[in-house]
Amino acid sequence: MQSDLIQLAKDIIQSNQYMTIASSDETGEAWASPVAYVYDDSYNLYWVSVPKSKHQRNINYNPKVSLAIFDSHQLWGEGVGVQIEATVEQVSFMELPKVTKLYFRREYPYGNASGAFGDGLKELLKGKVYHFYKATPTKVWIPDPKSDIDSRLAIDLT
Numbered sequence: 315m316q317s318d319l320i321q322l323a324k325d326i327i328q329s330n331q332y333m334t335i336a337s338s339d340e341t342g343e344a345w346a347s348p349v350a351y352v353y354d355d356s357y358n359l360y361w362v363s364v365p366k367s368k369h370q371r372n373i374n375y376n377p378k379v380s381l382a383i384f385d386s387h388q389l390w391g392e393g394v395g396v397q398i399e400a401t402v403e404q405v406s407f408m409e410l411p412k413v414t415k416l417y418f419r420r421e422y423p424y425g426n427a428s429g430a431f432g433d434g435l436k437e438l439l440k441g442k443v444y445h446f447y448k449a450t451p452t453k454v455w456i457p458d459p460k461s462d463i464d465s466r467l468a469i470d471l472t
Contacts, residue, residue, distance in 0.1 A: 320469050323396045323456045326383055327353055333361075335449075336380040337372035345369055351383075352416040357471040359398075359449040360405065360413050370447070377402045381449060397466065399453040405446035413446045 335347045347369040349361040359381065363370050373379060379402055384395025405413050455466040 316469065319456050319459075319467060320471065322394065323454060323469055323471060324357070326385075326394065326396050326456075327357060327359075330383050330385055333359065333381050333383045335361075335369050335373075336382070337369045338376055339372045340375050345372055352413075352420045354412075354416060357451060359400070359451075360416060360446055361449075362417070362444045362446055365445055370445075373402045373447070379449065381451075394457050394459075397455045398449070398451045400449035400451045402447055402449050405448050409448070410446065413448070417446070 331350050332348050333351050335349060336344060337347070338344050345368050347363075347367070349363065351359045351361045353359050379400055381398040381400055382395055383398070384393060388394070451471060454469050454471055456469055458465040458467045
């Protein structure tokens with residue numbers, strides 16, 4: 315059962331392209347931001363953002379975030395998703411080549427980071443207008459398929 319839930323969580327992460335980042339500022343005010351993401355073999359999650367965006371300013375203050383990944387096209391009452399607690403850091407100079415390859419080589423379900431958009435994004439990354447960020451999961455949950463109520467089970471993706 316646990317291995318089936320782990321595989322389901324991995325399938326959800328692999329088959330979607332947006333996640334919602336929930337962050338909070340120094341006053342506790344919450345903010346949610348959808349971002350396109352990629353993942354590595356350890357299921358760390360990566361995205362690009364403007365460092366001065368509200369969610370990145372919040373993350374600079376508090377690097378602990380919550381993430382949600384799900385397909386919004388699922389039928390009513392049948393939706394499943396992954397909920398994650400994570401810590402965030404800017405991608406290090408040493409990790410940058412690996413993350414850049416992951417980001418621009420990923421086959422996104424609804425379009426790729428290529429063409430004019432990809433070229434423009436690459437220029438913004440070179441100009442340091444955008445940066446890559448990494449979320450390292452600390453806790454992961456998935457819905458319990460055997461429960462009659464909305465119940466979550468903790469899983470380990472590694």
